[in-house]
Amino acid sequence: MKKIWNLMLVALVMLGAAACTEKDANVDANEKAGFSFYAEVADATRATIEKDGEVWNTVWEEDDKLYVTAGETSYEFLCADVESGKFTCSADGVESLVGQSVTITTDGKHHSLQGKKALYTTATVESFGPDANIKLEALTSFFRYTFNGEGEVKLTLSAAAFRNEAGEAVNEVVISGNGEQFVAFWPTGEEVTLTYAIDGVTAKQKAHTFAAGMVYNLGTFSKTTDYGIVGSFQTPTTWDVANPVKMRHVEADWNWVVAENVELYLSDEIKIVKGNSWDVSFGAKDAVLVAEEGTEYTLTNNDGKNIRPTKNGKFNIYFNEVSHAFKLECVEEYVDLKVTITINNKANWSPLYIVLKDGNTLLTAADGDLVTDNKYVIGGEFIGKSLTCKFISGDKATEEMTIAINKDGASITLEETIIKLKVQLNTANAKQWWGDTMKIHAWGTGTSFDTSWPGNTMTSEGNYTWSIIVPSELVGKTINFLVHNGNGWQSKDSKVTISAEGNLVTGSSIGIN
Numbered sequence: 001m002k003k004i005w006n007l008m009l010v011a012l013v014m015l016g017a018a019a020c021t022e023k024d025a026n027v028d029a030n031e032k033a034g035f036s037f038y039a040e041v042a043d044a045t046r047a048t049i050e051k052d053g054e055v056w057n058t059v060w061e062e063d064d065k066l067y068v069t070a071g072e073t074s075y076e077f078l079c080a081d082v083e084s085g086k087f088t089c090s091a092d093g094v095e096s097l098v099g100q101s102v103t104i105t106t107d108g109k110h111h112s113l114q115g116k117k118a119l120y121t122t123a124t125v126e127s128f129g130p131d132a133n134i135k136l137e138a139l140t141s142f143f144r145y146t147f148n149g150e151g152e153v154k155l156t157l158s159a160a161a162f163r164n165e166a167g168e169a170v171n172e173v174v175i176s177g178n179g180e181q182f183v184a185f186w187p188t189g190e191e192v193t194l195t196y197a198i199d200g201v202t203a204k205q206k207a208h209t210f211a212a213g214m215v216y217n218l219g220t221f222s223k224t225t226d227y228g229i230v231g232s233f234q235t236p237t238t239w240d241v242a243n244p245v246k247m248r249h250v251e252a253d254w255n256w257v258v259a260e261n262v263e264l265y266l267s268d269e270i271k272i273v274k275g276n277s278w279d280v281s282f283g284a285k286d287a288v289l290v291a292e293e294g295t296e297y298t299l300t301n302n303d304g305k306n307i308r309p310t311k312n313g314k315f316n317i318y319f320n321e322v323s324h325a326f327k328l329e330c331v332e333e334y335v336d337l338k339v340t341i342t343i344n345n346k347a348n349w350s351p352l353y354i355v356l357k358d359g360n361t362l363l364t365a366a367d368g369d370l371v372t373d374n375k376y377v378i379g380g381e382f383i384g385k386s387l388t389c390k391f392i393s394g395d396k397a398t399e400e401m402t403i404a405i406n407k408d409g410a411s412i413t414l415e416e417t418i419i420k421l422k423v424q425l426n427t428a429n430a431k432q433w434w435g436d437t438m439k440i441h442a443w444g445t446g447t448s449f450d451t452s453w454p455g456n457t458m459t460s461e462g463n464y465t466w467s468i469i470v471p472s473e474l475v476g477k478t479i480n481f482l483v484h485n486g487n488g489w490q491s492k493d494s495k496v497t498i499s500a501e502g503n504l505v506t507g508s509s510i511g512i513n
Contacts (some may be wrong), residue, residue, distance in 0.1 A: 016092045068128065070100040102128040104136065138213030143183045143194075145218040149222050151199040153221060154177050158193040161185045161210075187212050196221070203249055225249055229317055231270030231306070232452060233263060244273055247319065259317045261331060265407040266384035269306035272299065272319050272326070282324060283307060287487065296327045312337050312380045312407070337380030339409035341389075344448070345374050347391035347416040348473070357388045357400075368392045383407055387459035401469045404456045411448045413471045420502040423483050425464040427507045435485045438466035442481040447477070455488060465504075474498045 016445050028420075050225055064079035066087050077087035104123045121136040148442050153175050154293055155162070160169040164184050174204070175181055187210040196207045198221060210216065228244025237243075250256040269288065274280040283289075283304020284297070290308050291297060299319070305324070309315060313333040319326050345352060353368030354376050369376065382405045391398045392412055399418060403410045423438060441455030458466035466483075478497045485489030496503055 043361065045313055052113050065106065067105050068097055069103045070097055070128075098129045099127055101126050105172055112386075138183045140186050141210060141214040141216065143185060143218055144181070144215050145183075145196075146180045146220045147178045147198075148220060150421045153181075154197045154200075155183060155185075156195040156197070157185065159190065161188055161192065182215075183212070187214075193323050225321070226275050227319060227321070228273055228276065229259045229262060229270055230273055231264075233265070233268040233270065234470055237451065241273055241278055242276055247272075247317075255322045256318055256320050258319075261314045262317055263314050264309045265312045266309065266381070267404075267406040268384075269308050270317070271304065271306055272317075276475060282319065282326070291326070291328050293328050293330050296325045299324045299326045299393050308384065314382060325346060332510070334380055337383075338377050339380055339383060339405060339407065341376045341378065341403065341405075341409055342392070342411045343371060343376070344372045344411065344413040349391065349396065349414065351393060352414075353392040355390050355392065358382065359384060363387070370442055378405070378409075388459070399469075400459060402457050402459055404451070406452075413448060413469075415469075415472050417500075418465045419470045419472055419475065419498065419500065421459070421470045421496065421498065422465055422467045422502065422504040423458065423506075424466075424504060425507045430485070431464055434462070434464070434489055437485050437487075438482050438483055439486055440481055443481050445474060445477070447473055449474060454484070458483070470498055470502070 030121045041339045051254075062079060062082055064087075065401050066077045066079075068075050068077060068089070070409070073093075073096075075089045075091055075097065076087040080086045080088040102125050104125065110461050121138045123136045143155060145153070154172055155175075156172040158171070162170050162173045162183075164173075166171075169186070173183060175183060189209070189211075191207055191209045193205060193207045193466065196203055196218065203221065204218070208216075225247055227247045229247065230239055230241050232238045234240045234243075245259045245262055247257040247259045250258050272282040274282075281304060282299040282300055282301050285300045285304065286306055288305050288308060289297060290310055292310055301324070309328060311330050311333050314331050316329040317326075317332055319328065341354070343352070345353075348490050350418065352371040352374070354364060354371050356363040356378070363378070363382075371391075384402045384405065385403050388402055389402045389412070390400045403412050421440075423440070425434055438458040438460070439455040440458055441451050441453055442449050444450070453461075456468060458468045461467050475498050478495050480493060480495055482491045482493050494505070496505055
């Protein structure tokens with residue numbers, strides 16, 4: 001069978017179109033007075049294939065069968081000579097076919113799901129005999145694919161074009177087993193949709209008008225991928241490793257998997273996991289990766305760091321199972337996105353002005369922009385950033401505060417009395433290795449002070465001291481928090497009871513290593 005499969009694969013040759021004529025004026029005789037006819041493939045449909053030093057140019061194989069039927073009587077002819085295409089039958093009474101109207105076919109009733117034996121060809125001859133010109137016409141074609149792995153492959157056509165074991169037309173066929181497969185079907189001559197699925201997960205869908213006598217190569221399939229995307233973008237639960245966004249194989253190269261149309265914002269971070277657990281996860285090698293669109297990065301499964309996009313929008317996220325390469329493709333950028341900073345104006349200042357800065361860059365007028373209905377709108381490009389702001393009303397002004405902007409904007413409370421939580425490093429090695437930044441991650445307070453990881457940036461006050469504004473409703477309450485420098489150094493989980501005068505905690509109090 002290897003010869004014919006290679007022939008069909010390389011040439012996509014139309015099987016059939018065979019001229020069947022007698023070699024001699026008289027039929028070949030044998031001991032039982034049977035006879036033979038010859039099926040010769042026309043040069044126009046013939047393909048020559050050279051492989052491993054051998055040349056093959058015949059479509060016939062030993063013991064191939066053709067059936068000659070007159071009325072309800074059918075005789076089986078075996079291919080007795082591959083090179084000449086000689087088909088012979090020695091059954092009693094076969095001579096009765098001469099001169100009759102016959103149908104010549106391959107085995108259409110009992111064809112398998114695999115291989116050339118599934119090809120169904122037919123020819124009708126009004127007067128069968130040595131002088132008859134016979135053309136075998138292929139009515140079926142093949143889908144060819146190679147499956148690597150274990151599982152079931154299901155092929156579905158929008159029109160009934162497969163046959164079940166009873167010979168009935170059906171829409172789908174399920175094949176188990178791996179390796180090279182040839183699946184026969186009966187083209188309808190109209191455009192139909194082909195879908196294939198692996199273990200119930202759709203891998204590809206394509207609309208096409210299929211012709212008879214052809215081999216259609218679907219490519220190499222792999223078992224359905226168990227890779228997925230997790231991250232802060234997931235709802236209602238972030239970093240939900242038990243329910244990642246599933247990835248599927250890429251049609252053009254099955255080493256790649258993809259999750260399509262994933263909505264990500266500049267504040268979001270993601271990782272790739274395998275098997276719905278953290279046992280195998282992939283992230284950036286050295287630090288949080290801000291991934292440029294279209295650039296390939298190599299990920300690691302050894303304590304990988306999170307990955308962030310450079311745009312707000314919908315993305316196709318690609319991962320190579322073999323090389324561990326990763327890339328993002330933005331399919332819809334949220335160009336005109338706006339988000340709102342909402343002010344809980346407990347001080348009842350009016351009119352209220354806000355002064356916003358991104359680092360040292362002013363985003364508002366130097367004396368502030370007017371706040372309307374305690375809301376201020378900024379562009380989506382600031383999502384994922386920590387901005388500094390202060391409020392002004394008449395001769396009153398607050399100190400600078402830090403606010404983290406996410407896809408929902410931000411909320412900040414304006415108090416008449418400013419309450420600060422300060423953290424100061426007072427150990428030698430902490431001062432040596434900590435660096436210049438401090439972020440605080442707080443949880444379980446039930447207020448706007450709660451953060452998602454990595455938390456809010458604190459304001460440097462010099463002398464290894466950082467501060468952040470605390471809502472007044474936390475006075476008297478004990479909160480959970482940790483602080484870190486965003487680059488590997490962090491405190492232990494800590495607690496502090498907020499006082500009306502504010503708090504100062506030192507390195508020894510919060511367990512900084």
